[in-house]
Amino acid sequence: MIQVHKMSKYTTKISDFIGRVWRHPTTVAFFVIFLAFTVSGCFPEEETPPPGPIRVGVLPDESEAILIKRYEPLLDHLSAATGLIFELVIPKDYGELLTLFANKEVELAYFGGLTFLQAHRKYQAVPLVMRDTDLKFRSYFLARVGTAPQSLEDFRGMRFAFGSALSTSGHLMPRYFLGQDGIEPERYFSEVTFSGSHDRTALMVRDNLVDLGVANARIIDKMYADGRLDPAEVRIVQETRPYPDYVWALQNNRNATLRNQIVQAFLALGPADKTQANILENIDAGGFLPAQIEDFSELIAIAELRGLL
Numbered sequence: 001m002i003q004v005h006k007m008s009k010y011t012t013k014i015s016d017f018i019g020r021v022w023r024h025p026t027t028v029a030f031f032v033i034f035l036a037f038t039v040s041g042c043f044p045e046e047e048t049p050p051p052g053p054i055r056v057g058v059l060p061d062e063s064e065a066i067l068i069k070r071y072e073p074l075l076d077h078l079s080a081a082t083g084l085i086f087e088l089v090i091p092k093d094y095g096e097l098l099t100l101f102a103n104k105e106v107e108l109a110y111f112g113g114l115t116f117l118q119a120h121r122k123y124q125a126v127p128l129v130m131r132d133t134d135l136k137f138r139s140y141f142l143a144r145v146g147t148a149p150q151s152l153e154d155f156r157g158m159r160f161a162f163g164s165a166l167s168t169s170g171h172l173m174p175r176y177f178l179g180q181d182g183i184e185p186e187r188y189f190s191e192v193t194f195s196g197s198h199d200r201t202a203l204m205v206r207d208n209l210v211d212l213g214v215a216n217a218r219i220i221d222k223m224y225a226d227g228r229l230d231p232a233e234v235r236i237v238q239e240t241r242p243y244p245d246y247v248w249a250l251q252n253n254r255n256a257t258l259r260n261q262i263v264q265a266f267l268a269l270g271p272a273d274k275t276q277a278n279i280l281e282n283i284d285a286g287g288f289l290p291a292q293i294e295d296f297s298e299l300i301a302i303a304e305l306r307g308l309l
Contacts, residue, residue: 022223023258040256050302053085054203057097057106059115062199062219064090068069081265093196094166104251108262113168113245114301114308120293121309124252127292129266137297138217141168142205152181152238158211160202162188167297168245170198174214176302177240199223206234218284244299247291263290
């Protein structure tokens with residue numbers, strides 16, 4: 001038998017009241033909003049998944065073995081400070097670093113001044129930090145010990161080497177300074193070569209493959225210090241005036257929290273702690289400073305003048 005439940009008078013009145021209220025559109029809207037808040041409060045909010053490994057691209061300005069030795073301790077520090085995983089990526093040349101950044105195959109990149117400006121213009125790279133030495137960077141013009149020329153002007157008609165065509169310290173700024181002295185390399189020297197990296201430029205000078213070369217002053221100082229370069233074989237002909245150069249930059253689609261985590265991890269490095277002092281020594285720094293696009297105003301003007309931006 002099917003049982004039929006009859007509503008009492010009290011139940012009927014409530015039912016009629018609900019029906020009348022439900023027909024009012026404002027009340028319906030209120031009820032929907034109330035229900036949404038009530039239901040959402042019954043379940044925990046979905047947590048944003050942590051980002052995957054942060055792939056870190058660096059300029060291939062020295063051999064791969066040297067780059068691994070230089071940067072792995074720094075990435076270990078960043079991992080410990082942020083709780084994230086950082087993976088080193090070494091491109092085959094400066095141009096490939098830009099391509100990797102453009103394709104978002106690296107999230108964090110260590111750029112030279114020119115490659116950073118190109119990444120900033122084309123792919124909105126966000127500057128994070130610079131070494132304390134990067135606002136006043138220099139290049140060295142190098143020659144063999146025992147060669148007769150004593151000034152840059154004396155090398156007219158001889159063989160000359162830049163580093164990478166996209167290098168700030170190995171090409172852009174030295175070319176600019178040569179131009180200020182009235183020297184157009186392709187007309188002034190008998191041969192102009194691009195070695196691809198600073199250490200190769202120095203070794204080409206040592207091995208008499210070129211008569212004059214220009215390279216990153218910090219790397220040359222390091223090569224003298226660790227014995228890869230002998231001051232009895234290679235000498236500094238001239239040192240450029242200072243200019244801004246290298247910078248660590250991040251993809252612009254990473255949120256402010258992550259940016260701040262990485263920046264603070266860099267800024268936390270200091271020479272007082274022995275382990276941190278070794279990390280800084282590896283990368284030729286005494287510490288880090290926040291970086292901003294305004295730090296590169298001189299480079300922007302020079303790069304635009306040469307049609308590189």
